[in-house]
Amino acid sequence: MKASDNEFPKLILTEGAPPATPDAGTVKVYAKTDGAVYAMDDTGAETPLGGGGGGSGDVVGPSSAVDARVAVFDGTSGKLIKDGGVTVDELVAQARTxxxxxxxxxxxxxxxxxxxxxxxxxxxxxxxxxxxxxxxxxxxxxxxxxxxxxxxxxxxxxxxxxxxxxxxxxxxxxxxxxxxxxxxxxxxxxxxxxxxxxxx
Known part of the structure; x- marks a missing residue:
């Protein structure tokens, strides 16, 4: 596919099941039924790609989280959270001191x-x-x-x-x-x- 001087090629992805592992030295880009876009390398490793802040996908937190504590983002992906180590009640109490x-x-x-x-x-x-x-x-x-x-x-x-x-x-x-x-x-x-x- 070749673009003219004034055009860029368009890539249209249809949602579906993950594809087969690509050939050596290649990467496949595809959309899944969760609405997110992924890339798969020649080892079969799947990586979610940015979706423009659509908010698709699950938020994943640690198994060691404590009930009622505030969750904070872990990293910049927007999909990982961690235990903030403090409850809302504790934050309110601290603000009053x-x-x-x-x-x-x-x-x-x-x-x-x-x-x-x-x-x-x-x-x-x-x-x-x-x-x-x-x-x-x-x-x-x-x-x-x-x-x-x-x-x-x-x-x-x-x-x-x-x-x-x-x-x-x-x-x-x-x-x-x-x-x-x-x-x-x-x-x-x-x-x-x-x-x-x-x-x-």
Whole structure:
């Protein structure tokens, strides 16, 4: 079959049973009744070919999978899965916890990894926690960051360049072991609520 300068040859496959093993040095391409396309080499080994994401064929998982655990893809074929090692309930429980980032210095600027964590300032001297502008650290809108003054030194929350922190009180945590929460409401706007020192 020869194509002209402006044409490509067309290959039409009809679904059916697998063919006989091809001759030495050749490969057969064919469609089976499951709707998928396969190639068979001269040893009789059958390989499924990509079908454009049609989703045909069985999904195969390990025999050692644990009931109720989340399945994740194993490789990029889309047909192999493996045990994710965690249940949905465990994922939900983990999402409800606040991993800690304990800072012992007198100054700290939030980083992207602090999103949805508890940042604890633990110093005997007054200390400052700075909320950076979106241009420096692009927290998604809706990000929550819990704060704790673990040390005796009072923690002040400071707004970086161009940042607005809205609060009904001051930007200072009231006393040791006091907690507060920052919530990002817009590009450079945060709300601060919690155990804050009252406005004089």
């Amino acid at each position: 606040s991993p800690e980032n304990v800072q012992t210095g007198t100054a700290y600027t939030l980083v992207l990894a602090d999103a949805f964590k508890l940042v604890a300032m633990n110093n005997a001297s007054p200390n400052t926690l700075t909320v950076p502008p979106n241009s420096a650290v692009a927290f998604p809108v809706g990000t929550r960051i819990d704060l704790s003054q673990d040390g005796a030194g009072q923690t002040t929350i400071a707004a970086g360049a161009g940042v607005t922190i809205r609060t009904p009180e001051t930007l200072k945590i009231r006393k040791q072991y006091g907690k507060a929460t920052l919530i990002k409401r817009a590009t450079d706007t945060w709300d601060l609520e919690g155990n804050l020192e009252a406005t004089p």
